[in-house]
Amino acid sequence: MNIFALFEARVREALEALTRSGTLPAGLDLARVVVEPPRDPSHGDLATNAALVLAKEAKANPKALGEALAAELRADPRVVEASVAGPGFINLRLAPEVFHDVVRAALADPQGYGRGHMAGGPxxxxxxxxxxxxxxxxxxxxxxxxxxxxxxxxxxxxxxxxREYYINDAGAQVDVLARSAYLRYREALGEAVGPIPEGLYPGDYLVPVGRTLAERHGRALLGLPEAAWLAPVRDTAIAMMMDMIRADLAAIGIHHDxxxxxxxxxxxxxxxxxxxxxxxxxxxxxxxxxxxxxxxxxxxxxxxxxxxxxxxxxxxxxxxxxxxxxxxxxxxxxxxxxxxxxxxxxxxxxxxxxxxxxxxxxxxxxxxxxxxxxxxxxxxxxxxxQLVRLLRAGEPVKMSKRSGEFVTLREVIDEVGRDAIRFMMLYRKNDATLDFDLAKVVEQSKDNPVFYVQYAHARCRSVQRQAREAFSDTDFADADYLGAADLTLLTDAGEAEMMRLIAQYPRVLEAAAAAHEPHRVAFHLYETASALHSFWNKGKDLPQLRFVNATDLKSTQARLALVETLRGTIASGLAVLGVTAPDEMR
Missing domain, CATH: 3.40.50.620 (HUPs)
Known part of the structure; x- marks a missing residue:
């Protein structure tokens, strides 16, 4: 259920009604009409630019057109308030029942919630x-x-x-690779090759290539002119480098078609x-x-x-x-x-x-x-x-001995793990330089986004375990049972905020896919995690707001429905980013 798509359709119906009444001329181009979250959440749940983008073509005052459109939208029982702001934006505040429907839709189809049907070819x-x-x-x-x-x-x-990988296995750079590997081949046969000459690859990663060449060819390649040994050495070196690259990619969860x-x-x-x-x-x-x-x-x-x-x-x-x-x-x-x-x-x-x-x-x-x-x-x-600046506690990390020139990706994976790398690489827009601090990404604090989001998922699982302990005869894993919860009991502002973020998730995926910007998903996950943690902390001071109330099954059922829906969107978003959703964290 995508409330933004639903209300975009509703806005178009209202525009058609204004056309039939003569308020708007026929044949207007509605391509730029959108329904999106308002810039300031205090202004409402949804906003549309319809009056603003259509006014010029309709030869109408945008504010007056906005008022006419708002009047049409107020007739919808799902709309609590429709107000015109600025030069013609319309802000909509929705009835709580809309968000209750979102929670039930997400519970009914946890795998499909948020997934879209974007048009376009392969x-x-x-x-x-x-x-x-x-x-x-x-x-x-x-x-x-x-x-x-x-x-x-x-x-x-x-x-x-x-998903495709283009192997640059033609050109001068692979010939340089072959010459570098041939040097390691001679070394594997007992020759003292001395310092690696300028212009060749100096890293120790080519030592195994030299050994493999020695095992396959013995001393047969020695003394041959370069034209005779270059191709077989190059083919072996490229194959072994690609095996190493595939292994590094697999370690970070990446596989190409x-x-x-x-x-x-x-x-x-x-x-x-x-x-x-x-x-x-x-x-x-x-x-x-x-x-x-x-x-x-x-x-x-x-x-x-x-x-x-x-x-x-x-x-x-x-x-x-x-x-x-x-x-x-x-x-x-x-x-x-x-x-x-x-x-x-x-x-x-x-x-x-x-x-x-x-x-x-x-x-x-x-x-x-x-x-x-x-x-x-x-x-x-x-x-x-853009570039990645690798730091440790704010200080630049020195180059790797293995590569001879840089810190390898595998070294970073081994130190901080794939989840930290993947999330933090996506927590900044791709065209902005990224400071990746090896010390910061393993901290257990709000300042470490990957921990903060994963901890939210683990906290949801903890709530579910607590509920099973408090009500041992109740099956909180039953989606039908949670779907029958009385969601009108969710009246706190923190609960409304969590439902609002759950409702936004399908649009976040859709907009991020259209813009080719996966960082939007990471940002949304952090905001969702923050809402969960904030409500948890409120429950410490106000027992009536705790997710599990051992003396009130109905409120616990309602909050468990909300928790499961929130957990599902976090797990879904983390899966898009290629990050695991842990059930427990130490």
Whole structure:
């Protein structure tokens, strides 16, 4: 039950009534009409912008139109008060029975409550896609958690989602990986390799790769020219790096549906990339030309030369983009276009890329390319994840000896656990820098959001255990029994606040999915947990407000119905974030 959807329909009915009466002209565009929570909860339970957004088209005074619409809405017995505020917003206060119906609906369908039926075709969410040249670091972890939670959120909203990882297994960086692994292979055979040369990967994580190569090939690769050993060493190194990355992802609860190899795009006479260029040429979207020098300081590697260019400017980019390098090989952009075209050909009509903040310059060109190669049938949204500053008690954490360059994600998982990482990575918007303090995320206090929310779930379970002890012959786990509770007994402001937050949950999921912003769910969970803890604390001073009253079964039944509904929404929201909902906490 989504009261916002219900009352949006009611507002549209009221607008139709005003049209029939001649107050409004026919044919108004209602696309921008919404029903949402008011900015100030003291103003009511719902607010609509209908009068404000329709006044200009209707050639009406927004406040007068608001008053007319409010009068129509007051006729609804579920509306206690309808008032016009500011330039035409209408605030609605609802009868308690509306929220009682919400609680009963959530009790009747605990798995489905909040879940939506968002329109739209299949979605492809590509996230992580770390180069297979070493272990994942904390920055990778943020994009991994964000992408996974976003995929969960879209599924909860009713979309069909494919979770994809793009393996960058072509290009110079994997050749550097192979040379670094070959050095460890020689070391495994007893050679003293000395300090790792500049330009190679120095981390100890390649030592097992060297040992594996030694076990498989013995001394057969020694003395061979690089051209002979590079490919087999590279293939073994990439495979072992991907095994390590998959294990790290599994440790944080992430599993992909598809691992797509970049190299497959160029297999067989250029493969998908060559086919793409041929298709673009046939459409007249490729030409030979020169680009003006970049604005500002010109990079040293910039060349003023005739080159093969893609007309991305026609599709919203700042400039046309090269598809071939000076040596005739494909640019990264050409491969990326072919890859996104492959996602579309696999059935996705909405593409989401989760990338690091350093890819900001990539957004416009790829959105233009997707628009071009799908004839506008697919849309690309690029979500950029800002940096993570890793701290311990406010001090920067030093780099890892294992990686040689950074703190690995697995080290952080082992220290604080997956729940703390996942929740805290999502408790800030993806495009804002995140300070992740290893000491703070394990504190048991209100200042630690993941503890505060999980503790609320555990506290709900504690209330249920207390109720079973006080009324041993009553089955509080029976949804029908709780659904028959007299909810009119829930009259305290704290109880009303909890019901209000439960009622908001479906809209939070829907809005977060539409905006691709899973942090909204984390924020809502914290607010919900705060309401529960506040009411618990009131019960310490006012025994009549305690969740379990051993001398009053009816009030206990009503509050247990509320507690179970609140617990269910917390568990549902935590599942979207990929965080466990514990029954007990020490």
């Amino acid at each position: 979605v492809n969410v590509e996230y992580v896609s770390a180069n297979p040249t070493g272990p994942m670091h904390v920055g990778h972890g943020r994009g991994a958690v964000f992408g996974d939670a976003l995929a969960n959120l879209l599924v909860a909203a009713g979309r069909s989602v494919t 598809v691992f797509f190899s970049e190299r497959t795009l160029q297999d067989g006479n250029g493969g998908a990339v060559a086919a793409l260029l041929a298709e673009l040429r046939a459409k007249g979207l490729v030409y030979e030309g020169r680009l003006p020098p970049p604005k500002g300081q010109v990079p040293e590697d910039w060349e003023d030369r005739e080159q093969t260019l893609f007309r991305t400017k026609e599709f919203g980019d700042d400039t046309d983009r090269p598809l071939l390098k000076s040596d005739g090989s494909y640019t990264y952009f050409a491969s990326d276009i072919a890859y996104h075209r492959a996602k579309y050909l696999a059935g996705a009509t909405e593409l989401i890329d989760v990338l690091g903040a350093d890819h900001g310059g990539y957004v416009k060109r790829m959105q233009a390319a997707v628009k071009a190669v799908t004839d506008g049938r697919a849309r690309l949204d690029v979500k950029l994840c």
